[in-house]
Amino acid sequence: xxxxxxxxxxxxxxxxxxxxxxxxxxxxxxxxxxxxxxxxxxxxxxxxxxxxxxxxxxxxxxxxxxxxxxxxxxxxxxxxxxxxxxxxxxxxxxxxxxxxxxxxxxxxxxxxxxxxxxxxxxxxxxxxxxxxxxxxxxxxxxxxxxxxxxxxxxxxxxxx
Amino acid sequence: xxxxxxxxxxxxxxxxxxxxxxxxxxxxxxxxxxxxxxxxxxxxxxxxxxxxxxxxxxxxxxxxxxxxxxxxxxxxxxxxxxxxxxxxxxxxxxxxxxxxxxxxxxxxxxxxxxxxxxxxxxxxx
Numbered sequence: 001x002x003x004x005x006x007x008x009x010x011x012x013x014x015x016x017x018x019x020x021x022x023x024x025x026x027x028x029x030x031x032x033x034x035x036x037x038x039x040x041x042x043x044x045x046x047x048x049x050x051x052x053x054x055x056x057x058x059x060x061x062x063x064x065x066x067x068x069x070x071x072x073x074x075x076x077x078x079x080x081x082x083x084x085x086x087x088x089x090x091x092x093x094x095x096x097x098x099x100x101x102x103x104x105x106x107x108x109x110x111x112x113x114x115x116x117x118x119x120x121x122x123x124x125x126x127x128x129x130x131x132x133x134x135x136x137x138x139x140x141x142x143x144x145x146x147x148x149x150x151x152x153x154x155x156x157x158x159x160x
Numbered sequence: 161x162x163x164x165x166x167x168x169x170x171x172x173x174x175x176x177x178x179x180x181x182x183x184x185x186x187x188x189x190x191x192x193x194x195x196x197x198x199x200x201x202x203x204x205x206x207x208x209x210x211x212x213x214x215x216x217x218x219x220x221x222x223x224x225x226x227x228x229x230x231x232x233x234x235x236x237x238x239x240x241x242x243x244x245x246x247x248x249x250x251x252x253x254x255x256x257x258x259x260x261x262x263x264x265x266x267x268x269x270x271x272x273x274x275x276x277x278x279x280x281x282x283x284x285x
Binding site: 066067068069070071072076077079081082083084085086139140141 | 199200201202203204230231232233234235236237238263264265266
């Protein structure tokens with residue numbers, strides 16, 4: 001038999017940025033609120049928002065892949081963890097400034113095999129330039145590159 | 161008061177111990193082998209190490225952080241990018257025939273179960 005040995009921590013970094021999640025009843029998938037990235041429906045009710053946060057786990061649930069966000073001077077990068085998925089099976093949609101990543105995933109349970117749709121939504125801030133968004137899949141990580149608008153880039157003015 | 165000194169002693173050694181993430185995995189116990197699937201998104205072939213020491217199978221995956229260099233994290237859902245999984249193998253396995261493959265961030269390890277030596281009939285000469 002094989003059994004789990006030591007447990008390593010499934011830690012989440014909550015101190016980086018205040019993040020609230022919610023799942024609207026009419027829409028599957030999870031929308032991540034990143035401060036200015038999305039106006040949260042529970043913005044006026046911090047206690048309730050906290051309640052939602054406590055109930056919805058931040059770890060990757062099989063249907064909502066984990067997503068990390070990074071930035072550099074010219075781009076934002078959204079990295080989704082979608083191991084075991086070929087790039088043909090990934091669908092990325094942009095609608096009303098909401099980026100929706102979804103994919104079909106085959107799940108094996110013994111002899112039976114079923115497909116499950118995984119998806120995650122990300123509300124984009126106004127600082128993202130919608131044209132020029134690109135994506136690549138490597139080693140099970142989907143990286144979506146979101147260019148920043150020219151006017152929002154860091155400008156350095158030299159004193160003449 | 162010497163509490164500060166004591167507090168320093170008790171403080172966890174931050175940065176000394178590497179934080180590792182336990183990956184999602186599944187084990188299928190087939191007739192002839194254990195088939196282990198470990199989800200290691202972001203880990204390339206060169207970043208995986210598999211060891212079987214006595215009865216502990218340990219899988220480590222290190223993300224090559226080349227693309228992450230110079231990126232500032234806005235939001236991270238896991239504190240660690242590297243993975244470690246330790247499994248206790250209590251059934252004898254054929255160490256020589258262990259095979260592993262990595263595809264699309266999923267590591268598959270096959271541990272063939274050792275076949276017990278069959279009873280031999282010895283004829284009296």
